[in-house]
Amino acid sequence: MPRRRTRDRSGLAPRVTVEVRRTAAGTDAAADRDFVQALGRRTVMSSVGSLRHATEPAAETAFERLCEIVAGQSHVTLIAHQEGERLGFLLLLDELPDEVTLMDQGFIAYMAVEPKWQGTGVGTALLAAGEDEARRRGLPFMALMVTEENDAARRLYERAGYRTERRLLCKPL
Numbered sequence: 001m002p003r004r005r006t007r008d009r010s011g012l013a014p015r016v017t018v019e020v021r022r023t024a025a026g027t028d029a030a031a032d033r034d035f036v037q038a039l040g041r042r043t044v045m046s047s048v049g050s051l052r053h054a055t056e057p058a059a060e061t062a063f064e065r066l067c068e069i070v071a072g073q074s075h076v077t078l079i080a081h082q083e084g085e086r087l088g089f090l091l092l093l094d095e096l097p098d099e100v101t102l103m104d105q106g107f108i109a110y111m112a113v114e115p116k117w118q119g120t121g122v123g124t125a126l127l128a129a130g131e132d133e134a135r136r137r138g139l140p141f142m143a144l145m146v147t148e149e150n151d152a153a154r155r156l157y158e159r160a161g162y163r164t165e166r167r168l169l170c171k172p173l
């Protein structure tokens with residue numbers, strides 16, 4: 001059972017002891033890949049906005065496609081874990097410059113935390129670890145896209161210092 005403690009809003013140190021590691025080739029790599037696929041498929045509907053009435057199967061297929069695109073590029077997969085249990089992941093693209101300025105940046109293709117572990121600091125820990133990976137590569141910015149109605153994700157990013165740079169507009173025709 002996950003170790004949950006009472007909600008303490010005094011600080012954002014994770015309420016659970018969580019470690020973040022990169023996926024390594026070999027031993028756990030296949031299990032990591034399965035974990036990312038399964039959790040991504042289960043959570044991807046949080047990224048579907050209200051303007052487009054996407055079905056769950058369509059969103060799951062889109063997530064699988066995203067994984068293929070990420071796998072075909074330079075990237076890092078981070079896995080948050082505790083006592084052998086995988087709690088969440090972050091997919092970081094590290095060679096995708098900003099399309100407008102061509103400035104180097106890290107780009108978070110997707111991140112997710114197991115629903116039963118959400119709200120315990122796992123997402124915050126993953127994001128911090130992703131930023132550390134980007135800094136280690138000398139990348140001066142981190143960027144990502146987030147759906148307007150995804151309040152939990154927007155709060156996480158805003159709390160971590162992310163600001164809106166551009167807007168993706170959509171109109172039903």
Ligand SMILES: CC(C)(COP(=O)(O)OP(=O)(O)OC[C@H]1O[C@@H](n2cnc3c(N)ncnc32)[C@H](O)[C@@H]1OP(=O)(O)O)[C@@H](O)C(=O)NCCC(=O)NCCS
Pocket residue numbers: 007008009010011012013014015043044046047110111112113114117118119120121122123124125145146147150152153155156
């Ligand atoms: C978005 C997502 C990754 C956030 O992950 P998370 O692990 O729940 O994030 P955290 O636990 O670090 O933060 C969530 C909440 O817990 C609170 N929290 C975390 N650690 C805490 C601590 N030590 N003490 C008190 N509160 C804490 C945060 O303040 C935050 O509260 P709020 O959002 O209600 O203001 C997660 O909701 C998720 O997987 N969503 C589905 C997939 C998704 O939408 N991905 C983003 C795609 S862009």
